[in-house]
Amino acid sequence: MSIATFVLVLCVGAALLALWLVVRFPDLGPSDVTWALLHVALSALLGQVMLRSIGVVGSSGVPAPRFVAAFGLVLPGLTYMFMAAAWLMRAAAGRLQGPRF
Numbered sequence: 001m002s003i004a005t006f007v008l009v010l011c012v013g014a015a016l017l018a019l020w021l022v023v024r025f026p027d028l029g030p031s032d033v034t035w036a037l038l039h040v041a042l043s044a045l046l047g048q049v050m051l052r053s054i055g056v057v058g059s060s061g062v063p064a065p066r067f068v069a070a071f072g073l074v075l076p077g078l079t080y081m082f083m084a085a086a087w088l089m090r091a092a093a094g095r096l097q098g099p100r101f
Contacts, residue, residue, distance in 0.1 A: 013075065014074075018082030032091060036084070036090075037088060040084045043085075
């Protein structure tokens with residue numbers, strides 16, 4: 001398996017995990033667009049930290065650093081990014097329905 005295929009499968013897996021979490025736990029996450037945007041911004045910041053952390057894990061001497069980085073850092077980080085995007089879409093869709101009385 002090439003690295004490009006592995007990254008694609010990892011991204012699809014993270015998206016499916018995020019979709020499952022959003023559907024399984026509908027009360028989890030913000031219902032307001034402002035808080036959802038904050039989660040998206042936080043997930044972007046997490047992405048930057050995650051990129052720098054991959055190099056640290058690689059040079060730390062941990063056994064199987066590629067697997068630790070892929071499944072211990074990248075998979076949870078990508079899952080949170082996809083969840084934050086889904087929360088934003090859900091909050092925006094809630095705003096389109098109008099005010100709730």
